[in-house]
Amino acid sequence: xxxxxxxxxxxxxxxxxxxxxxxxxxxxxxxxxxxxxxxxxxxxxxxxxxxxxxxxxxxxxxxxxxxxxxxxxxxxxxxxxxxxxxxxxxxxxxxxxxxxxxxxxxxxxxxxxxxxxxxxxxxxxxxxxxxxxxxxxxxxxxxxxxxxxxxxxxxxxxxxxxxxxxxxxxxxxxxxxxxxxxxxxxxxxxxxxxxxxxxxxxxxxxxxxxxxxxxxxxxxxxxxx
Amino acid sequence: xxxxxxxxxxxxxxxxxxxxxxxxxxxxxxxxxxxxxxxxxxxxxxxxxxxxxxxxxxxxxxxxxxxxxxxxxxxxxxxxxxxxxxxxxxxxxxxxxxxxxxxxxxxxxxxxxxxxxxxxxxxxxxxxxxxxxxxxxxxxxxxxxxxxxxxxxxxxxxxxxxxxxxxxxxxxxxxxxxxxxxxxxxxxxxxxxxxxxxxxxxxxxxxxxxxxxxxxxxxxxxxxxxxxxxxxxxxxxxxxxxxxxxxxxxxxxxxxxxxxxxxxxxxxxxxxxxxxxxxxxxxxxxxxxxxxxxxxxxxxxxxxxxxxxxxxxxxxxxxxxxxxxxxxxxxxxxxxxxxxxxxxxxxxxxxxxxxxxxxxxxxxxxxxxxxxxxxxxxxxxxxxxxx
Numbered sequence: 001x002x003x004x005x006x007x008x009x010x011x012x013x014x015x016x017x018x019x020x021x022x023x024x025x026x027x028x029x030x031x032x033x034x035x036x037x038x039x040x041x042x043x044x045x046x047x048x049x050x051x052x053x054x055x056x057x058x059x060x061x062x063x064x065x066x067x068x069x070x071x072x073x074x075x076x077x078x079x080x081x082x083x084x085x086x087x088x089x090x091x092x093x094x095x096x097x098x099x100x101x102x103x104x105x106x107x108x109x110x111x112x113x114x115x116x117x118x119x120x121x122x123x124x125x126x127x128x129x130x131x132x133x134x135x136x137x138x139x140x141x142x143x144x145x146x147x148x149x150x151x152x153x154x155x156x157x158x159x160x161x162x163x164x165x166x167x168x169x170x171x172x173x174x175x176x177x178x179x180x181x182x183x184x185x186x187x188x189x190x191x192x193x194x195x196x197x198x199x200x201x202x203x204x205x206x207x208x209x210x211x212x213x214x215x216x217x218x219x220x221x222x223x224x225x
Numbered sequence: 226x227x228x229x230x231x232x233x234x235x236x237x238x239x240x241x242x243x244x245x246x247x248x249x250x251x252x253x254x255x256x257x258x259x260x261x262x263x264x265x266x267x268x269x270x271x272x273x274x275x276x277x278x279x280x281x282x283x284x285x286x287x288x289x290x291x292x293x294x295x296x297x298x299x300x301x302x303x304x305x306x307x308x309x310x311x312x313x314x315x316x317x318x319x320x321x322x323x324x325x326x327x328x329x330x331x332x333x334x335x336x337x338x339x340x341x342x343x344x345x346x347x348x349x350x351x352x353x354x355x356x357x358x359x360x361x362x363x364x365x366x367x368x369x370x371x372x373x374x375x376x377x378x379x380x381x382x383x384x385x386x387x388x389x390x391x392x393x394x395x396x397x398x399x400x401x402x403x404x405x406x407x408x409x410x411x412x413x414x415x416x417x418x419x420x421x422x423x424x425x426x427x428x429x430x431x432x433x434x435x436x437x438x439x440x441x442x443x444x445x446x447x448x449x450x451x452x453x454x455x456x457x458x459x460x461x462x463x464x465x466x467x468x469x470x471x472x473x474x475x476x477x478x479x480x481x482x483x484x485x486x487x488x489x490x491x492x493x494x495x496x497x498x499x500x501x502x503x504x505x506x507x508x509x510x511x512x513x514x515x516x517x518x519x520x521x522x523x524x525x526x527x528x529x530x531x532x533x534x535x536x537x538x539x540x541x542x543x544x545x546x547x548x549x550x551x552x553x554x555x556x557x558x559x560x561x562x563x564x565x566x567x568x569x570x571x572x573x574x575x576x577x578x579x580x581x582x583x584x585x586x587x588x589x590x591x592x593x594x595x596x597x598x599x600x601x602x603x604x605x606x607x608x609x610x611x612x
Contacts, residue, residue, distance in 0.1 A: 055490075056490050056491050056495075059487075059489060059490040060428070060486075060487055060490045060491065061428070061486075063428055063429075063487070063490075063491065063496075063499060063500070064429070064430050064432075064433060064499065065499075207433070207436060208407075208409055208433075208436050208437065208440060209407060209408070209409045210409065211409045211412075211413070211440055211444075212409055212410050212413040213413075215413050215414060215416075215417035215448075215593070216595075218355075218359050218410060218413070218414070219359055219363060219417075221379065222356060222359050222360035222363060222378060222379065223360075223363050223378075224360075224363065224364055224367065224374075224375075224376035224377060224378045225377075
């Protein structure tokens with residue numbers, strides 16, 4: 001069974017360092033998954049192509065955008081995600097955050113997420129742990145232990161080998177997460193339901209909310225008797 | 226089929242002249258629009274309900290009573306009545322009284338409306354939005370249907386031996402639409418009671434509208450109120466008409482670009498593709514709205530917003546004139562031509578509900594027929610309550 005991996009990058013230009021890091025991570029994951037006897041299909045999502053639609057989504061109270069809806073479906077149905085942002089003024093870029101702001105709160109539930117960031121200086125490297133990790137933890141994604149930070153000096157210097165190592169370590173974690181499957185005996189393994197009745201599955205938020213199938217349950221306790 | 230206009234009653238600066246109507250002027254304009262609607266042969270005028278500036282309509286029954294006194298034919302509705310923050314007892318009294326005054330020309334559209342800060346002004350909490358809508362509406366149904374109400378709920382003080390005065394005109398409660406854009410609970414609520422479902426789709430794509438209406442239709446049938454295509458559906462609309470598309474866009478664009486809700490966002494062209502907004506000739510507008518019956522099925526009410534975004538009174542009156550004299554007669558004939566005989570043309574009216582007699586499902590608090598499968602599961606095969 002082939003797995004689906006989406007790579008979300010918020011680089012400004014094309015090509016960009018950010019997209020490049022996303023590609024290197026994806027290639028490493030593919031290799032590692034192949035080494036485990038499985039396949040992975042990689043899909044790239046460049047957020048710059050969605051920038052205008054994202055701005056409209058923020059200013060129109062959720063007017064649906066077909067291109068954005070398609071991306072939401074692709075993300076929530078994926079088996080894993082690599083998310084790469086450039087660092088601007090000490091955090092993820094506004095474009096990166098805007099994208100995750102318009103996703104459904106449950107869009108990434110349980111999904112393995114590899115976080116990565118690029119910057120001109122290594123002094124920003126903790127951005128992974130004080131900005132990206134809390135964002136995805138809030139969305140109840142499974143953030144992999146290793147995040148990959150790439151500064152300008154990682155490219156074309158002796159330190160480049162260290163970057164390669166970090167990429168491979170992160171890719172191994174992602175590959176392990178991708179090939180692991182849910183186990184349990186049908187009917188015995190209770191899906192955890194939270195207060196709102198939502199299961200531990202990601203939801204793309206496109207289309208209707210889950211329908212209510214029993215009005216009597218809604219009315220229970222509210223009919224005045 | 227019924228056609229009408231609705232107003233949210235916003236006081237908005239005209240971006241082309243930088244003039245802002247006073248609240249008094251805005252209220253007078255809304256009155257003129259309703260009177261114009263009757264004059265040009267429209268069927269319905271609906272007013273919004275808001276409790277914060279820049280909106281004026283905080284007291285819908287006051288306004289509708291004033292309008293009913295000056296009209297003979299027009300049906301009045303709401304867009305919407307806040308079932309969350311109004312006391313159901315006061316809604317029951319006000320609209321019952323209004324139904325007597327208007328001679329049966331009132332129906333209501335329930336909505337949750339409101340933003341977070343408004344709820345506490347009425348002692349409520351927006352986080353209870355759906356439970357408030359469920360409980361308050363059920364109480365409203367009982368107030369309009371039971372001669373003596375004893376009630377103990379979660380959101381208001383209990384009622385002991387309460388009798389509504391005045392009782393509903395002819396003993397028939399007003400017809401109710403449930404309005405919702407995204408909440409599937411409200412579509413379910415409308416289906417359960419056999420109420421109308423109004424999808425105010427003016428900011429939404431037709432795929433979403435069709436999905437919500439489809440859900441309501443299936444559940445309407447599930448609860449035994451008729452077949453899915455007989456469910457009572459209302460839609461919103463938005464247009465601006467002129468002799469040519471270019472002329473319509475030239476006049477409307479500055480209002481669109483600066484509109485409080487969608488201004489400074491998508492272009493007029495993009496917004497028109499994504500939503501029902503149609504800016505062009507009457508032929509273009511007619512074609513667009515006729516197409517909606519292909520997507521959501523034959524429906525019973527179509528309500529246009531015509532007076533927002535700072536459009537001046539003279540332009541709005543002209544647009545209502547075009548709507549009533551040129552657009553609606555063609556839509557009415559064409560919708561009628563395609564409608565199968567078993568699908569109702571109009572939503573229920575006071576007269577049609579009176580004609581259904583005292584045993585009508587409409588006069589029961591709970592009129593859903595619990596389907597067989599659920600009956601067995603609940604072990605109560607005798608719980609069928611009506612048709």
